[in-house]
Amino acid sequence: MVFLRNALVVLSTIIVLIATGVGGALVLGRVIPEMEIKPLIIVVSGVVFSLALIFAAFSMYVNHGFGYQGDIIRRVITKDLLVALTFDDGPSSEFTPKILDILKAYDVQASFFVVGEHVRKYPEIVSRMYNEGHDIGNHTYDHINVPTTAAPILSSQLVATNIEVMKVTGEHPMYVRPPRGMYDARFRRLVELMGMQTVLWSLSSQDWRGAVSPEQMIDRLLSRVKPGDIILFHDSGSLIRGEGASRQRTVDALPRIIEELHDHGFRMAPLSRLLRFPHSENIDPEESTTY
Numbered sequence: 001m002v003f004l005r006n007a008l009v010v011l012s013t014i015i016v017l018i019a020t021g022v023g024g025a026l027v028l029g030r031v032i033p034e035m036e037i038k039p040l041i042i043v044v045s046g047v048v049f050s051l052a053l054i055f056a057a058f059s060m061y062v063n064h065g066f067g068y069q070g071d072i073i074r075r076v077i078t079k080d081l082l083v084a085l086t087f088d089d090g091p092s093s094e095f096t097p098k099i100l101d102i103l104k105a106y107d108v109q110a111s112f113f114v115v116g117e118h119v120r121k122y123p124e125i126v127s128r129m130y131n132e133g134h135d136i137g138n139h140t141y142d143h144i145n146v147p148t149t150a151a152p153i154l155s156s157q158l159v160a161t162n163i164e165v166m167k168v169t170g171e172h173p174m175y176v177r178p179p180r181g182m183y184d185a186r187f188r189r190l191v192e193l194m195g196m197q198t199v200l201w202s203l204s205s206q207d208w209r210g211a212v213s214p215e216q217m218i219d220r221l222l223s224r225v226k227p228g229d230i231i232l233f234h235d236s237g238s239l240i241r242g243e244g245a246s247r248q249r250t251v252d253a254l255p256r257i258i259e260e261l262h263d264h265g266f267r268m269a270p271l272s273r274l275l276r277f278p279h280s281e282n283i284d285p286e287e288s289t290t291y
């Protein structure tokens with residue numbers, strides 16, 4: 001069911017991409033008709049042009065949202081060398097225990113945005129997360145695509161996940177992260193009604209990309225990390241199915257990332273500690289431009 005729905009989302013995305021590609025080609029064809037270039041080249045460059053535009057708009061939306069959205073947390077403004085490590089899509093029976101072992105060895109507390117269905121399958125791993133001091137947030141019941149999900153299903157996805165977490169920990173999750181960082185106004189209202197807070201991220205390890213090596217992950221994070229960053233990793237998941245992708249590279253990179261962060265003076269905290277920092281009261285005008 002989840003696979004079918006995700007496949008449908010991917011299929012409709014492809015159709016939209018092709019349609020906009022042809023649309024882009026028509027626009028480009030009108031803009032540069034005097035160049036007398038072959039129709040095929042116009043179509044291909046139109047597709048590339050449209051893809052780039054869609055990608056730019058999508059990245060812009062995911063990374064910044066449109067307009068000021070005070071309820072969506074991406075990072076915290078602070079001068080303290082404090083960051084939060086967050087892991088999405090788990091728990092996984094294979095990779096989450098390895099990640100928990102590493103965090104325990106370095107005495108680091110992180111935050112896990114869990115998928116409800118995986119909590120039902122592996123409650124003992126969620127119980128371990130909780131007992132070892134990590135925060136547990138909601139990442140929907142089966143990793144739905146929020147903007148294309150009907151309102152009643154959206155709310156049941158959030159409620160069902162909270163129930164699964166509460167069965168294990170006895171506590172209502174405080175935080176929610178929409179899959180792929182995609183949210184809409186309905187989602188924001190719902191999250192507010194449920195007394196939760198939406199937390200995205202300010203720095204991605206890009207560990208979901210098959211081509212990224214642990215070394216590239218380490219370099220990317222350490223060259224960009226700033227105080228107050230919320231860093232995104234994955235301990236389960238896959239591009240289309242809910243789970244199944246290898247997160248071994250995340251496991252391999254994590255000890256070095258923690259060691260290097262420590263060497264640079266950074267401490268790592270679960271979201272419940274990082275988010276105690278006020279968002280606006282302590283903005284340094286010098287620093288606020290980097291937000």
Ligand SMILES: [Zn+2]
Binds near residue numbers: 089179
């Ligand atoms: Zn996810």
